[in-house]
Amino acid sequence: xxxxxxxxxxxxxxxxxxxxxxxxxxxxxxxxxxxxxxxxxxxxxxxxxxxxxxxxxxxxxxxxxxxxxxxxxxxxxxxxxxxxxxxxxxxxxxxxxxxxxxxxxxxxxxxxxxxxxxxxxxxxxxxxxxxxxxxxxxxxxxxxxxxxxxxxxxxxxxxxxxxxxxxxxxxxxxxxxxxxxxxxxxxxxxxxxxxxxxxxxxxxxxxxxxxxxxxxxxxxxxxxxxxxxxxxxxxxxxxxxxxxxxxxxxxxxxxxxxxxxxxxxxxxxxxxxxxxxxxxxxxxxxxxxxxxxxxxxxxxxxxxxxxxxxxxxxxxxxxxxxxxxxxxxxxxxxxxxxxxxxxxxxxxxxxxxxxxxxxxxxxxxxxxxxxxxxxxxxxxx
Amino acid sequence: xxxxxxxxxxxxxxxxxxxxxxxxxxxxxxxxxxxxxxxxxxxxxxxxxxxxxxxxxxxxxxxxxxxxxxxxxxxxxxxxxxxxxxxxxxxxxxxxxxxxxxxxxxxxxxxxxxxxxxxxxxxxxxxxxxxxxxxxxxxxxxxxxxxxxxxxxxxxxxxxxxxxxxxxxxxxxxxxxxxxxxxxxxxxxxxxxxxxxxxxxxxxxxxxxxxxxxxxxxxxxxxxxxxxxxxxxxxxxxxxxxxxxxxxxxxxxxxxxxxxxxxxxxxxxxxxxxxxxxxxxxxxxxxxxxxxxxxxxxxxxxxxxxxxxxxxxxxxxxxxxxxxxxxxxxxxxxxxxxxxxxxxxxxxxxxxxxxxxxxxxxxxxxxxxxxxxxxxxxxxxxxxxxxxxxxxxxxxxxxxxxxxxxxxxxxxxxxxxxxxxxx
Numbered sequence: 001x002x003x004x005x006x007x008x009x010x011x012x013x014x015x016x017x018x019x020x021x022x023x024x025x026x027x028x029x030x031x032x033x034x035x036x037x038x039x040x041x042x043x044x045x046x047x048x049x050x051x052x053x054x055x056x057x058x059x060x061x062x063x064x065x066x067x068x069x070x071x072x073x074x075x076x077x078x079x080x081x082x083x084x085x086x087x088x089x090x091x092x093x094x095x096x097x098x099x100x101x102x103x104x105x106x107x108x109x110x111x112x113x114x115x116x117x118x119x120x121x122x123x124x125x126x127x128x129x130x131x132x133x134x135x136x137x138x139x140x141x142x143x144x145x146x147x148x149x150x151x152x153x154x155x156x157x158x159x160x161x162x163x164x165x166x167x168x169x170x171x172x173x174x175x176x177x178x179x180x181x182x183x184x185x186x187x188x189x190x191x192x193x194x195x196x197x198x199x200x201x202x203x204x205x206x207x208x209x210x211x212x213x214x215x216x217x218x219x220x221x222x223x224x225x226x227x228x229x230x231x232x233x234x235x236x237x238x239x240x241x242x243x244x245x246x247x248x249x250x251x252x253x254x255x256x257x258x259x260x261x262x263x264x265x266x267x268x269x270x271x272x273x274x275x276x277x278x279x280x281x282x283x284x285x286x287x288x289x290x291x292x293x294x295x296x297x298x299x300x301x302x303x304x305x306x307x308x309x310x311x312x313x314x315x316x317x318x319x320x321x322x323x324x325x326x327x328x329x330x331x332x333x334x335x336x337x338x339x340x341x342x343x344x345x346x347x348x349x350x351x352x353x354x355x356x357x358x359x360x361x362x363x364x365x366x367x368x369x370x371x372x373x374x375x376x377x378x379x380x381x
Numbered sequence: 382x383x384x385x386x387x388x389x390x391x392x393x394x395x396x397x398x399x400x401x402x403x404x405x406x407x408x409x410x411x412x413x414x415x416x417x418x419x420x421x422x423x424x425x426x427x428x429x430x431x432x433x434x435x436x437x438x439x440x441x442x443x444x445x446x447x448x449x450x451x452x453x454x455x456x457x458x459x460x461x462x463x464x465x466x467x468x469x470x471x472x473x474x475x476x477x478x479x480x481x482x483x484x485x486x487x488x489x490x491x492x493x494x495x496x497x498x499x500x501x502x503x504x505x506x507x508x509x510x511x512x513x514x515x516x517x518x519x520x521x522x523x524x525x526x527x528x529x530x531x532x533x534x535x536x537x538x539x540x541x542x543x544x545x546x547x548x549x550x551x552x553x554x555x556x557x558x559x560x561x562x563x564x565x566x567x568x569x570x571x572x573x574x575x576x577x578x579x580x581x582x583x584x585x586x587x588x589x590x591x592x593x594x595x596x597x598x599x600x601x602x603x604x605x606x607x608x609x610x611x612x613x614x615x616x617x618x619x620x621x622x623x624x625x626x627x628x629x630x631x632x633x634x635x636x637x638x639x640x641x642x643x644x645x646x647x648x649x650x651x652x653x654x655x656x657x658x659x660x661x662x663x664x665x666x667x668x669x670x671x672x673x674x675x676x677x678x679x680x681x682x683x684x685x686x687x688x689x690x691x692x693x694x695x696x697x698x699x700x701x702x703x704x705x706x707x708x709x710x711x712x713x714x715x716x717x718x719x720x721x722x723x724x725x726x727x728x729x730x731x732x733x734x735x736x737x738x739x740x741x742x743x744x745x746x747x748x749x750x751x752x753x754x755x756x757x758x759x760x761x762x763x764x765x766x767x768x769x770x771x772x773x774x775x776x777x778x779x780x781x782x783x784x785x786x787x788x789x790x791x792x793x794x795x796x797x798x799x800x801x802x803x804x
Contacts, residue, residue: 056537075540101544103537119541142541162538187535201533202518221524225504227517227533249514269523274511286511288536351536352514354559355543 039347041325044367047084047344049092051364052076055346057104058366060337065111068337069093070344072366073102079116079126084342084368096126096133103142109150113171115157117146123159125171136171139163145189147196149210158214160186160198168214178214182206192233195241195258199228205246207258222246223254223269232292234299234315245301245315247289253303255315268318273305288352291333295375297340302375304331304345306352317378329362336371343371389492404496497521498581501528505570515566529583530569534562546789554790770798 040046051074061069068084079102081093100120107114114126115136123137123146137143141163149156149168156177157169162185167176184201191197195217196208203222208214222228226248234255236242243257251273260266275285287306294301300321304310308327313320327347334345348364349357385401387393393403501521508515516534518527539559546555778793782801 075544101541142537144537184533185535185538201535202527203520203533222520223523225520225523227514227535229535249517251513283507283510286507286513288514351540351543353512354539355555358543 038326038328039363039365040367041327042367042369044345044369045088045090047072047082047090047366047368049080049082050366051078051080051348053101053360053364054348054350055333055364055366056102058333058335058344058346059105059107059114060335060342060344062107062109062111063338064109068342069111070337070366070368071105071107071114072333072346073105073116073118074348074364075101077101077118079105079114081114081128084337088368090368094128094131096124096131098122098124100142103144104146106146106148108148109155115146115148117143117159119143121161123157123169125157136174137167137169137176138174139165139167141185144186145198147189147191149191149193149196149214151193151210151212153212158189158191158196160189162186164200166198166208166214180208180214180216183219187228188231190231190233190244192235192241195233197231197233197244199231199246201227203228207244218258220256223256223267224248224250224252226250226252229288230291232294232301234294234301245292245294247292247303249288251286251289251305253289253292253313270313270318272303272311272313272320273307273309275307287330288350290331290350291335291345293334293336293343295336295340295371296338298375298377300375300377302334302336302343302345302371304334306330306350308347310334310343310345312375314378319378321376321378322374329364340375341370341372343369343375345369384496389489404492502574505574509570516562528573530572531566532562542789551790558789 047070051072053074053076055072055074057073059071061067061071070082070084070090071079072082073079077098077100078095079098080095082090083093084090096116098116098118098120100118102116102118104117105114112128114128115123116126116133117123117137119142121139121142122135123139123143124133125136126133136157137146137159139159139161141161143159143161145158145160147158149158154177155170157171158166159169160166160182164182164185166180166182166186166189168178168180170177182198182200183204183206187199187201189196189198191210194210196210196214198204198206198208200206203224203226205220205222205228207217207220209217224246227250228246229249230247231244233241233244243255243260246254246256248254252269252271254267254269256267257263273287273289275287276283285307289303289305291304292301299316300312300314302310302312308330309324310331311320311323329347330350330352331345332348332350334343336343344366346364346366349359349362351358383401385393385399385403388399388401388403393399504519504521508519514536516532516539518531518533520527542558543552543555546552777791778795779798781787781791781793782797
């Protein structure tokens with residue numbers, strides 16, 4: 001009873017969707033009341049039956065599906081699906097396996113299929129209604145990114161791999177519709193039609209335009225000095241993709257517009273996920289930015305890092321909105337649901353300190369947080 | 382913080398009051414707490430400071446002439462908020478000149494270079510102390526090419542290697558490889574921090590033209606190495622990062638730098654001007670792009686490490702080993718000075734290079750590669766250095782060379798035998 005009370009007051013504020021019930025589920029945490037452990041300092045909702053190994057990717061269902069369904073791919077080779085109810089309760093629904101760790105997941109636009117990309121060099125299409133998964137893509141090296149492209153005249157799955165290719169697949173055929181060469185291994189990508197951005201090793205950065213058929217639009221010199229880690233496209237006020245945020249391993253995110261009126265002024269970078277804040281005299285610890293996600297409604301962004309924190313930012317006002325408390329593990333992935341009410345983030349080891357810090361016994365979590373209020377932009381310009 | 386451009390030109394109107402750093406006036410790199418920044422503020426401030434720097438540049442009435450300021454700023458791209466030392470400023474200008482970075486630099490350019498080098502040293506120190514991910518490429522200036530000697534390995538790739546080795550019960554070789562990679566990184570960082578003459582030479586040319594890291598995995602050659610997808614894209618300036626990556630092993634000087642390649646073919650002065658190492662190279666094989674002296678000299682640094690590595694260098698071990706065994710000390714020239722090895726570098730370089738990749742038609746051009754083939758004589762001459770006669774290989778090594786991919790932990794240290802190379 002105590003844990004419930006302890007959470008009680010917060011519960012009202014923290015309820016995801018306006019109702020105040022169902023926080024019992026958070027009690028499924030083995031640790032009950034958070035006395036000394038710091039696995040959930042933000043007191044967010046824990047997803048039940050979380051994966052047994054590090055979570056590499058999270059994705060919420062599109063608006064075409066009623067309700068919210070969360071997909072997570074993990075290093076335990078599995079992809080799990082939960083239904084997230086308005087009360088905050090999470091119900092495990094189904095699971096599929098790959099023969100290698102799952103690096104990326106995405107939904108089709110109609111919410112009927114989930115695409116999963118894995119280190120086993122394949123990508124699969126998971127039909128949720130029949131709970132069957134079939135292979136739809138093949139690469140020569142682990143597939144790092146997977147995205148669904150829905151264009152007026154075609155639909156396909158885009159896979160980016162460490163074999164330095166970007167392939168486009170019609171799910172009905174085993175041959176790719178198109179193969180584009182990348183300068184280096186694909187590290188991260190994002191797609192918002194008609195734009196796609198791929199960031200590769202060696203600080204490669206390419207923008208593609210997807211109208212008609214995917215083609216390279218521009219190669220961009222990296223605004224960051226270190227390895228690219230994650231990328232997310234943002235939209236302008238007219239809901240058209242207009243630029244992207246790129247995160248690196250060096251605790252820094254670059255905001256880059258594709259065709260800004262004044263590049264020197266409009267494009268900028270900011271430091272994040274560092275230990276000493278802005279005190280530059282003492283050496284700070286610098287952490288990698290593991291994921292970036294834009295709020296679908298407000299246009300503000302969230303970053304999650306190896307330091308075990310997440311932060312919300314307003315890129316137009318160029319201010320930080322919030323930084324979380326530090327979790328005891330890095331945050332390896334994050335995403336927003338389709339209407340921006342839920343922010344999901346995964347707490348699991350991201351290998352940022354090598355194998356010595358890997359503890360297979362350590363529990364991995366996915367947390368859900370009410371994101372409607374905290375991500376409101378600071379001031380409209 | 383940002384270096385004050387006007388101060389560098391000797392005409393800062395604010396003097397001590399200036400919000401930007403006046404190197405030398407305040408102690409370069411020492412005073413990083415300029416009054417207005419209030420960096421001890423909260424995080425939000427920190428971000429705001431970034432925008433404040435922008436504000437400095439663009440808006441405040443004191444900088445009322447936004448145009449010239451904006452103009453010069455545009456040139457270098459905003460270094461604010463990203464690079465504390467602002468060593469990036471006027472990089473373009475300094476390097477725009479040159480094919481002859483070492484022939485009489487104007488004081489301004491010298492200052493720029495100094496800034497750049499200081500910036501690099503600083504970055505290295507931060508890198509070491511910050512605990513950030515070490516297997517990352519690095520460039521001292523945004524939008525400029527990467528510096529050689531660093532490889533990009535993502536945490537996921539490393540982790541996958543770990544898991545693979547775990548399942549094959551070969552964890553020790555994983556650990557060795559990782560340790561080796563760490564040592565390589567550390568060596569490179571120390572080199573950059575200590576900055577003796579040849580490092581400087583190499584660096585400056587790196588920054589100017591870009592070195593192509595044969596990115597991946599010094600050793601996690603596995604999947605990337607075997608599938609040597611020829612980098613089909615044009616070498617163009619817009620990609621600051623390495624046009625060619627030959628996932629095998631370090632730049633090894635094969636890939637021409639982004640902007641460099643057309644220049645390479647044409648301009649011998651470029652070779653002649655840069656460090657004496659170039660002279661040897663330019664005579665031998667300019668057409669192959671590894672005439673690019675800076676790359677070769679840079680290459681000497683990256684080769685140095687593999688020489689003592691436990692997993693040697695897949696495939697190209699011929700070259701790196703031979704170069705590494707040469708006196709790869711501070712002075713670059715000797716590494717290439719040995720006539721035979723230079724000539725060997727020229728042709729067999731591309732020769733063995735093509736063994737592992739489709740000839741990258743763009744940079745080298747098919748013609749140049751065939752040229753190398755037409756000169757088997759030079760290859761033979763350096764046979765003992767670049768290739769091991771088959772009978773000198775152990776069974777295990779031979780097996781490795783014959784298999785499609787190298788197995789980590791068993792990568793031979795000796796160069797492959799001539800016969801096994803597919804031309």
